[in-house]
Amino acid sequence: MNDSANPTETTKHPWQKNGRLVAIGGAEDKESDLEILRRVLDLAPEGNRQVAVIATASGIPDEIYPIYEDVFSRIGAERMHRIDVRTREDAREEQHIETVKRCGTIFFTGGDQLRLTNILGGSPLLEAIRESHEKGAVVAGTSAGAAAMSTTMIYNGQAADALRKGAVRMSSGLGFVEDIIIDSHFLERGRFTRLMEVGATNPEYIGVGLGEDSAVIFHPGGVLEAIGSGHVIIVYSRDIQSSNVAELNDGEPVALEHVIMHALISGYGYDVPNQRYITATELAEMAGTNS
Amino acid sequence: MNDSANPTETTKHPWQKNGRLVAIGGAEDKESDLEILRRVLDLAPEGNRQVAVIATASGIPDEIYPIYEDVFSRIGAERMHRIDVRTREDAREEQHIETVKRCGTIFFTGGDQLRLTNILGGSPLLEAIRESHEKGAVVAGTSAGAAAMSTTMIYNGQAADALRKGAVRMSSGLGFVEDIIIDSHFLERGRFTRLMEVGATNPEYIGVGLGEDSAVIFHPGGVLEAIGSGHVIIVYSRDIQSSNVAELNDGEPVALEHVIMHALISGYGYDVPNQRYITATELAEMAGTNS
Numbered sequence: 001m002n003d004s005a006n007p008t009e010t011t012k013h014p015w016q017k018n019g020r021l022v023a024i025g026g027a028e029d030k031e032s033d034l035e036i037l038r039r040v041l042d043l044a045p046e047g048n049r050q051v052a053v054i055a056t057a058s059g060i061p062d063e064i065y066p067i068y069e070d071v072f073s074r075i076g077a078e079r080m081h082r083i084d085v086r087t088r089e090d091a092r093e094e095q096h097i098e099t100v101k102r103c104g105t106i107f108f109t110g111g112d113q114l115r116l117t118n119i120l121g122g123s124p125l126l127e128a129i130r131e132s133h134e135k136g137a138v139v140a141g142t143s144a145g146a147a148a149m150s151t152t153m154i155y156n157g158q159a160a161d162a163l164r165k166g167a168v169r170m171s172s173g174l175g176f177v178e179d180i181i182i183d184s185h186f187l188e189r190g191r192f193t194r195l196m197e198v199g200a201t202n203p204e205y206i207g208v209g210l211g212e213d214s215a216v217i218f219h220p221g222g223v224l225e226a227i228g229s230g231h232v233i234i235v236y237s238r239d240i241q242s243s244n245v246a247e248l249n250d251g252e253p254v255a256l257e258h259v260i261m262h263a264l265i266s267g268y269g270y271d272v273p274n275q276r277y278i279t280a281t282e283l284a285e286m287a288g289t290n291s
Numbered sequence: 292m293n294d295s296a297n298p299t300e301t302t303k304h305p306w307q308k309n310g311r312l313v314a315i316g317g318a319e320d321k322e323s324d325l326e327i328l329r330r331v332l333d334l335a336p337e338g339n340r341q342v343a344v345i346a347t348a349s350g351i352p353d354e355i356y357p358i359y360e361d362v363f364s365r366i367g368a369e370r371m372h373r374i375d376v377r378t379r380e381d382a383r384e385e386q387h388i389e390t391v392k393r394c395g396t397i398f399f400t401g402g403d404q405l406r407l408t409n410i411l412g413g414s415p416l417l418e419a420i421r422e423s424h425e426k427g428a429v430v431a432g433t434s435a436g437a438a439a440m441s442t443t444m445i446y447n448g449q450a451a452d453a454l455r456k457g458a459v460r461m462s463s464g465l466g467f468v469e470d471i472i473i474d475s476h477f478l479e480r481g482r483f484t485r486l487m488e489v490g491a492t493n494p495e496y497i498g499v500g501l502g503e504d505s506a507v508i509f510h511p512g513g514v515l516e517a518i519g520s521g522h523v524i525i526v527y528s529r530d531i532q533s534s535n536v537a538e539l540n541d542g543e544p545v546a547l548e549h550v551i552m553h554a555l556i557s558g559y560g561y562d563v564p565n566q567r568y569i570t571a572t573e574l575a576e577m578a579g580t581n582s
Contacts, residue, residue, distance in 0.1 A: 159481055160478065160479045160480075160481075161478040161479060161502055161503075161522060163478065163522055187451065187452040187454065187484055188452060189481060190450055190451075190478075190480060190481010190482065190483065191481065192483040193478055193522075196552070196554060211452055212452075229544070230452055230544060231452060231454055231484075242568075244556075253520070253521055253522055253554075253556040253557075254556070255554055255555060255556045255559050255570070255571075256553065256554040257553050257568040257570075258551055258552075258553060258568070259551070259552045259553070259554075260549055260550070260552075261487070261547075261549075261550045261551075261552060262547065262548050262550070263454055263487060263544075263545060263546055263547040263550075264546060265544040265545070268546050277532070277533075277548040277549070279533060280535075280546075
């Protein structure tokens, strides 16, 4: 495995395993330059071009599998595997577990993140994915597949003024990354209020709002790198000065003083452990000095 | 005129004339408790319950006038006047000018803010409204009628990722208030990126994002007071640390470091000259000490 592109290998952070994680905001380009999916494949351990696709989140997996099989094959995947898991029973099947262990890339499609966690949570399959990830496999997910990656995830909440107590529903996610909350389709569906509410309820979480055809790579040291054609918004709530959230009844509007936001575009980064915005120039320098 | 409810009468700020300004985010309640429109009427000079409605922004003024005539009459307006101005010719008519001068409340409906400025800009009618406002009349506007109130206004920009150079169109507004930019339907249409782009192009402007059935009252000292059932979001860009906006071509995504946001609810305020968030408790105290 060649780590020359990793800007932060020297300062490993406990929240991130050995393999890369790629969270995609949904609607990633599957037609023209395929920037994000190419990058996913490039992050896999060298020599391993096998890809496992898990469409458990989707209500229409039979339509979804061929799309990703086609696109990953076009960009150089050697073998595609359908991990066709629709029940908790399926998530115990030895054959799926064996397949996942062989793959350098494990990809979660979009759909409903609650279906994903409901079926995979606590399963031997999820355990096998975690082990593969620790050994260096890249785990990638789009839309619901991205939202479910963190320890705590958002699974609902109307964007049209979600800044009301209890409007945003949270639950446990797949736990590939801690301390952050990921939201997808973030700019396109105007979901800023969702991560503001999350920050109000617990300022510790750093919100990562992914735009469509945009993604973050979680590098092992704790640095997020933005890729894709749009934006990644960081919602930083630890400096919140005051809020009325603890005094409210369900549905009442939340007041909030001093939320900080950053807008990243491709090539820019954010250092989660040190809570620091990284410009494209800086990120390129960091990658350069480590090569 | 009784100013006991004004928390900041002692420190008059040049950007605000003598009368109150009320900017409403659109879709204000016209059926049940009518909180915002009642407040508008209460801010008019004592003893003057005449209301002028200007539906110039609307493409369907004949449908709009009866709605506001009905609701203002229900809450105690004594006389309603249609300032039926559809052309620049109309905006010179002496009859309209005389009517506006008699009214304690001048209300701008929603529609298209560019139609409003295109027809009213530089007209004797606008001059008369400004004079009335300086003498104490309340000027209120909803949706486009709110967006047009400031010296510089937004008139377009798709909310689905407006954070791209040139995506947000700006022009000169009606000039009732300076140094800020007002956006309406802000949470419901996910317009955060619009005010982030405005802040990137000129960090001096303080963005005021009005939720639906929510409004701000601009008190003469420079304090905004939030009212209504939803949120008012303050977008503060003066602490932006870095941005690539000057280097971009049209349509390219904007990177932005450190935008500060506050969420106000009814009773909360923001001190524009001192750039300070004011909790409901503080705002009530400020009003109390000045009474």
